[in-house]
Amino acid sequence: MTASRISNTTGWLSFAGVVAFVVGVFNVMDGLVALFRNDYYQVTSQDILVFNFTAWGWIWLILGLAQIAIGAGLLAEQSWARTAGVAMAVLVAIGQLAFLRAFPVWSVLVIAMCVLLVYALTAHPRTRAYPEA
Structure with a gap:
């Protein structure tokens, strides 16, 4: 029998890891389209x-x-990632505001995901109101 590792990650941090990964993939796709297909955007x-x-x-x-x-x-429970995630989500949301005219629906979707990401990274995990006796 192998010993299982107990994780300190809350559901919100796991959610934040997945959302950060998805937003990152969206931004990479946005970057590649902007680099290779300038005519894709209507402006x-x-x-x-x-x-x-x-x-x-x-x-x-x-x-x-x-x-x-x-x-x-x-997702790997690195302590640096929480602070970097909040900073990057805010930076990306501001950048998407500047890019809003080029692709409004996509930008609003990414901004909403960034807001969710900030919430997931700053939400406190549930703790018991009373310690066990």
Whole structure:
């Protein structure tokens, strides 16, 4: 019989790890589309708040890869990943606001997932109100 390892991860942290991984994949997809298919978006690069599609492609690619790493770190119960996850989720949500004009539905979806991610990372796990006697 093998000894099982008891995990300190709450359901919220596991959820946050999965959401961070999914948002990271979404951002990588966004970055690759912006890099290789500028005509995919219905607006010109002048209609975006800042930068052009090539710059946004690299930004989303780098942020997406970082979020995938953070998601893996959260699932592996790394302490650094919780703080990095909150910071990255806020940064990505702000970036999606700037990219909103290019693909509004996608941006709103990613912003909503970032808000969920911040909540999942900052929610306190349930504790007992009274210690056992």
